[in-house]
Amino acid sequence: MERLQKVIANSGITSRRKAEVMIQEGRVKVNGIKVKELGVKVSTKDKVEVDDILISKKDHVYFLLNKPRGVISSVEDDKKRKTVVDLIETETRIYPVGRLDYDTTGAILLTNDGTFANIIMHPQYEIDKVYIAKIRGLIKGDSIKKLKEGMIVEGRKMQASKVKLRKSDATTNTSIVELTIHEGHNHQVKNMFAAVGYEVLKLKRKRIGIFTIDNLKSGEYRRLTPKEVQIIYSLEKR
Ligand code: URA
Numbered sequence: 552m553e554r555l556q557k558v559i560a561n562s563g564i565t566s567r568r569k570a571e572v573m574i575q576e577g578r579v580k581v582n583g584i585k586v587k588e589l590g591v592k593v594s595t596k597d598k599v600e601v602d603d604i605l606i607s608k609k610d611h612v613y614f615l616l617n618k619p620r621g622v623i624s625s626v627e628d629d630k631k632r633k634t635v636v637d638l639i640e641t642e643t644r645i646y647p648v649g650r651l652d653y654d655t656t657g658a659i660l661l662t663n664d665g666t667f668a669n670i671i672m673h674p675q676y677e678i679d680k681v682y683i684a685k686i687r688g689l690i691k692g693d694s695i696k697k698l699k700e701g702m703i704v705e706g707r708k709m710q711a712s713k714v715k716l717r718k719s720d721a722t723t724n725t726s727i728v729e730l731t732i733h734e735g736h737n738h739q740v741k742n743m744f745a746a747v748g749y750e751v752l753k754l755k756r757k758r759i760g761i762f763t764i765d766n767l768k769s770g771e772y773r774r775l776t777p778k779e780v781q782i783i784y785s786l787e788k789r
Contacts, residue, residue: 552592555579558599562606564777578602606777611664612643613775617767618659624650635659639772648672649735657682657756658764660775667783671759674733676786678760679712682730682740685753689719690726694747698730704742709734711743725752 559570559579573579577587580600593599599606616635618624623632624647635647639661648660648668662668670676701710713731720726726749730740741751757764761782767773 552594555581555586555591555593555599556589558593559601559606562777564601564606573601601777604777604781610643611667611780612641612645612662613664613667613780614639614641614645614661614772615762615764615767615775616659616661616772617764617769618651618656619769620654620656623653624659635661638770650737651756652738652741652754655754655756656769658759658762659756660759660762661772666787667780670783670787672735677712677733678786679731679733679758680735680756681758682732683717683755683757684728684730684740684744684751686726686728686744686749686751688724688726688749689721690716690728690749694749695728697747698743702743702746704736704739704746707734707736709736709739709743709746729757 555574556567556570559565559573560567565573571589574589575587577585578601579586580603581591581593582598595610616638618635621633622638623634625634626636626646628634632653636645639645643663645661645663648662648671651657651659660668660671671678695714695716698711698714701708703709709732711730711732713729715729717727717729730743732739736742740754744751761779762775
């Protein structure tokens with residue numbers, strides 16, 4: 552059993568002192584009943600809500616990282632290269648949700664919550680994974696059409712739900728293409744471009760569903776808010 556204000560603070564939404572104020576203001580419910588006194592203790596079985604938003608269980612943590620180039624998306628690496636987990640300061644054993652290649656940068660989520668990870672990754676929830684790819688060559692309209700129509704790569708159907716040509720530069724012979732997909736197969740974006748005849752020179756994931764890296768510098772990360780976690784969980788019930 553732990554004090555209510557500690558449980559709220561541990562969920563990452565606020566400090567312990569501010570949690571006490573929230574309790575006194577009547578913004579906190581335990582198992583559906585408003586609690587205004589300090590000193591109440593709860594267990595992990597109790598349902599704690601702040602402003603009617605369920606706060607994550609104490610033992611679940613969620614991070615959004617802007618992955619730099621040259622970092623591997625796994626928990627450990629047998630070649631002892633730096634991993635995305637090494638970049639996050641936490642006592643909890645977390646793992647990345649899906650993968651970005653060693654040379655790919657951008658948004659990656661890390662957690663120890665398997666249900667959350669599954670919602671993010673499973674194509675049935677149609678969560679956008681938006682990539683910016685710099686490719687060699689000036690991409691043609693029929694290639695863009697093929698990316699949208701879909702293709703079979705290594706026995707799997709791969710399809711972009713959206714493709715936007717951002718820039719075509721004849722002097723450098725490169726194009727910048729924004730591609731949205733819902734699956735997350737290994738090397739999917741590079742394989743899709745290869746299937747239509749283009750090499751990816753640079754790849755960045757700029758968004759996963761509601762999570763963008765707009766306010767995070769390379770290598771920076773932040774915790775998700777309980778509201779953000781709740782939004783992802785609300786998709787599960789569809
Ligand atoms: N597709 C790729 O090819 N590489 C990534 O890192 C992510 C998606």
